[in-house]
Amino acid sequence: AQSVAQPEDQVNVAEGNPLTVKCTYSVSGNPYLFWYVQYPNRGLQFLLKYITGDNLVKGSYGFEAEFNKSQTSFHLKKPSALVSDSALYFCAVRDGWGGGADGLTFGKGTHLIIQP
Amino acid sequence: EAGVAQSPRYKIIEKRQSVAFWCNPISGHATLYWYQQILGQGPKLLIQFQNNGVVDDSQLPKDRFSAERLKGVDSTLKIQPAKLEDSAVYLCASSLEQGGFGTQYFGPGTRLTVL
Known part of the structure; x- marks a missing residue:
């Protein structure tokens, strides 16, 4: 079975500071x-x-994530947070050996709050 | 490019009533998914279609939930009869690529409230 853990319900970051959301x-x-x-x-x-x-991995809106196989982690990062980044973020995984069934398993989500 | 379309956006019903949701995937996307997102939780897969065939329905409560994708494009998800615990947002997603590495694109969802 596959699973995802997002250990923080909420992350608070000041605008302009770097942010990390853990997975x-x-x-x-x-x-x-x-x-x-x-x-x-x-x-x-x-x-x-x-x-x-x-x-x-680099993605949309300046976000990036680092895959760490030894720590089984995939943390989301951004060098400089914007107030508009405030939202609910979900990490998801799919087992590459799942055959044709490739639905995603999601974490419970992390609320990211960027303070002006 | 148009995104995944869903309707209705909101639905309120009494318990034991029936309800249906509709999804139109991105044009050309052969794979379609239905997820259930209960408040405070991440989405949970209910069913996956490849064209008009079911690939995975292992988490679909088949005693009350049903889904179809007759022509391999649009899909409907039905609940009959609804229970209080079915209150959730029902998300439809579609993907172009097969094999699990494809990106799933989500619609806006249908928020169901069962009273």
């Missing part, structure tokens, strides 16, 4: 990892994904 995962095979963002009353928007290759 750890568990899968049997090779992990496919995703980050999504959700704004109020809207669906999930794709930010970035790791499938294979470079451990540092």
